Amino acid sequence: MRKFEFYSSSRIVFGRGEISRLGELAAQFGKSVLVIHNGSAAIADRVRQLLVAIRVEFVRQKGEPRVDDVDRAVAIGRQHRCDVVIGLGGGSAIDAAKAVAGLLTNGGQTTDYMEVVGKGMKITRPALPWIAVPTTAGTGAEVTRNAVIGVPEKQFKASIRGEHLVAKVAVVDPELGLNVPPDVTAASGMDALCQLIESYTSTGAGPVTDALAMQGVELAGGSLLKAYQNGNDLDARENMALAAMLSGITLSNAGLGAVHGLAAPLGGKFPVPHGVVCAALLPWVIQANVQAATHDPAGQKVLHRYAQVGRVLSGRNDLDDPAAISACIQAVGGLARQLNIPPLGKFGIQDQHVPEMVSLARKSSSMRYNPVALSEESLAEVLRNGIAGSPRQAAPDQSGAAWR
Ligand SMILES: [Fe+2]
Structure with a gap:
């Protein structure tokens, strides 16, 4: 029996050069745009030219968004009576824009809507x-x-979440990634690969998310190493x-798993990039x-x-399940090594931090979507291995013997 819901942006515009349509797309929604951006000045200048026909206010997002960043950008949006928001850049700028668009119509402060560390209020009105x-x-x-969103005084990151926060349009132009x-x-890229694997193996996986x-x-x-090299x-x-x-x-439909739970x-x-955590812990x-699943009848x-x-990942359709699982672990560990992903120990994470991190x-x-229940000791071992990194990170369990 199948039962699922499926959400996505109402419109995705994908292709090389499609950024040139941004002015036309923004004008559909309003006359005054708040652009929240990070990344290169060249792309920001290009967007300024594309939006020349409408009023534009630029806010730079430095680092991953924190509560104060979002509240400050909301105030600027209110002051300039912005009726459209654009998030331009990496995930930090896009998440900041998403939260700002939600707060501009729902009112209040960022912490009012945050899960885990805030009041957890619902976003009830459509975002700007x-x-x-x-x-x-x-x-x-x-x-x-x-x-x-990060809450510095609590040393924690948590989400503002709701179906009303989905973008009206996602403009995905691969040429913007060239620099x-x-x-x-x-x-x-390792974050993306990790999210794909975790959502495919998640307890929330469904037929649509499986195919995607x-x-x-x-x-x-097939492409991450090429894009890196x-x-x-x-x-x-x-x-x-x-x-x-x-x-x-x-991920937004199926959920994730223990890598993102620890991340x-x-x-x-x-101060460790999210994708580095994903790459270091995934194998x-x-x-x-796999070890836990082997001992579980289900x-x-x-x-x-x-x-x-x-x-x-190996391109080997002929492999039986045990060999293919070994190939999976070797492929993700080997890819992290080829991409020169540093071990987590390089970022000040030490064995003494393991109990607190595992407990949180x-x-x-994300943890509740992990396909099997992992014990505290098992998670601690995962994290200790991620801290130590290479050479153990490169090719854990080459024989596959641990689970056979
Ligand atoms: Fe992620």
Whole structure:
């Protein structure tokens, strides 16, 4: 028996050069635009020229959005009576724009609507019309209905969430990714791949998200290293832009898993890029999930899903499930090594932090979608391995013997 709901942006405009339509698209919704951006000045200038026919106010988003950033941008939007918002840049700018669009029509302060660390009030009114224009290929924030916001005094990141927060239009132009530096390409791309794999194996997975996730895994598996090694490879950039967008659709409908469960407290307390956390932990979480599923009578379905991912990433359709699962773990670990993803220890995360991080991770929203229940000790081992990183990160469990 099947039962599911499915959300996405009402309109996705995808393709090389499609940014040129931004003026026409924004004018459909209003006359005064608030652009929240990060990334290159060249792209911001290009957008300024595209919006020359309407009033524009630019706000720069520095780093990942925090409560104060959102409240400040909302005040600017009110002051200039903006009726359209554009989020331009990486996931940080897009999530900030999403939250600002929601607050401009729902009123109040950012913390009023935040899960876990705020009042958790519902977004009940449609957000101000907003357009998402991603420049990095990673979070898929252009098509999700939650904005991740940091609360510095609590050293925690949490979401504002609601169906009213979905963008009116997502403009995904792969050419905007051409100048993204290799380390950002690597971390963002591993975030996308991780989101695709976690949503494919999530307890919330469904038939629509399965199809999209597997297409995304194939795209990211075939193109991430190419985009990292040659930033001008536009075919690779296009494939990654599509994979990232698909990951946003699948995560917002299917949920994620233990990697993102651990990423929430780690990202709140330590200055580590989200995609680096994903890359460092993904092989170890897969290994832990496989071990737990092997000892669970209902775990066969989970094992079969990891095997499917392994076949796609290795291009080896002939592999049986045990060999394909080993291929899956080796592929994600090997990719992180080829992308020169540093271990988490490089960011000040130490073994002494493990108990606190694991305890917080168990309460995070992503953890409940992990395909199997992981013990506290199992999560602690995952995190210790992510802290130590290479060479163990590169190829954990090469024999597959741990779960056979
Ligand atoms: Fe993510």
